Amino acid sequence: MIRIALRMLVGDRLKYLGLVAGLAFATLLITQQGSIFAGFTRRSGSWIRDTGQADLWIMDPQIEFTEDRKAMQDSALLKVRGVEGIEWAVPLYKSYVQARLQDGTRVVVRMIGLDDATLTGGPPIMEQGTLELLKADRAILVDARDMDDGLRLRRGVGDEGPRALRVGDRIDLNEHETVVMGSFRRTREFFWDPVVYTTYTRALRMAPQERKLLGYVLARVKPGLDPKEVARRVEETTRLRADTSDDYEARSMDFILSKTGILPNFGITIALGFVIGVLISGQLLYNFILENQRAFAAMKAMGASNRLLLRMVFAQVLFAAFIGFGLGVGVTAVVGQLLHDSKLAFHMAWQVPVFGGVAILVCCLIAAAISIQRVLRLEPAVVFKG
């Protein structure tokens, strides 16, 4: 009878397509918004993931997330290097500075200073030039995407019209002249300001004068040791905070979620998707069952038990949910692929389709539970009414 139930469902193509389209739309709403939410949260940790060489991030204990700036004294680096289990440790500078482009355009950029000797913590992919070029006089590297966006010469130089920033152009960072020696590609971040890389020493020279300037110490633990255990040791010894990359990413994400209100905002949209899903699928399923009421009553008269009819209705609901969910998730995935690496934050983490699937299933089961009441209350004698 399950097969008969499914044939009843798909037999009327138009109604079946309407039902599946409704469920697919509800799935799309839930999974697309879920993926954008996941994308935003993931972007909050992009810089940490891009800076992949380090096992540990050591910082001031009051730092809450990646854009928080509470610098340490330079001596912190030596303290970390002295902790048992640390293979190497290098300094990293990070701060916002004022940039002035050749055409006079002023922008705020994030300046990251890498250890002069090893250049540890540099961008993941070089587009033009090499990381080694940072060792040249006044050298900086800029994000290739920013060259025609945040660092675009909007006013133009001389007779030139507006144009993208180019390798070889000069930028003043805090009144210090630098030269763009190359460009890189990085993973899009939650925050949008342009990013420039230079060496640690040069960054300190250009940074506003302060007593404490060391942003982070990046460290690698010796092979075979547990990074969490070494982090605990670093914290005990230095009284600084030491996080593994994963822990720091999670902490940054939690902070951004709690401070920006993204979670309730997206939560409302996802909840709306769920409610719309329940309403759409509920109405469609209810109508479907209503239209088949006489058929169910006839089957009941012919000996079908309530349990059998329940199984039939649930088979129809689950099948429609499965197809609708598949289509909805498919469309979400295609849209995500098309907008890959665009400004739209989209990341379909495995939790998104799982949550979406459960949500649609719950939508359908609620709808089925409402509709099924009519089938269970059906008086088989109605089939003798003309």
Place this chain on the structure above:
Amino acid sequence: METTLSTRVAVSCRGVTKTFGEGENAVQALRGLDLEVLLGQMTMLVGPSGCGKTTLLSVIAGILERTAGECIVLHEDTLRLSDRERAAWRGRNVGFVFQALNLVPTLTAAENVAIPLLILGLHYKTALARAGEMLERVGLGSRTRSLPSQLSGGQQQRIAIARALVHEPRLLVCDEPTSALDHETGHKVMELLQEVASSEDRALIVVTHDSRIFSFADRIAHMDDGRVERVETFTKN
């Protein structure tokens, strides 16, 4: 629970009443009705609208509970069965031909006919094969894959008859089987019922208003106001 009855008697109703609603709104559809239906015969229930024909048919078929009286059908008092047992009993013993046919429009003729077998738990392919054989017997062997909407009214009625007989029930109940058909088609349907459904081990009960088909009956129970007024018996050669 089995009750001893004459082996020829398929249905025995004594003092059956059926009341719908309660108190001032109560409507008595059957008022102490007596009726016997014999195996191997076609019994017609006739009478004016609202006289209780369909209610009686529903009580006999086990889809409506009587209020009082006794009604033994195929040696079983269905009132003593649980809902589930009664549904299973109907599935095994009763075939239905509904006035509105109640064919599922999205299923093929064979699938519609196979429904009673599938309810009994037969495998889909086996049920479909037997449905095909039954359709062959009612002259629709070539239309097994047709949808009801692709068939004429007479052909749809044949599917309904095939569906009612495919699981070889001992009691066949037909509600106005010819009401939507022209005279000629109605006559053919009754001939088919007599030819395919009649058997020494099966009882047919037909509710009808259509006097043109009275000649097919072995017995006619004339009903009025919830009672059987008189029963005519015909001897056929």
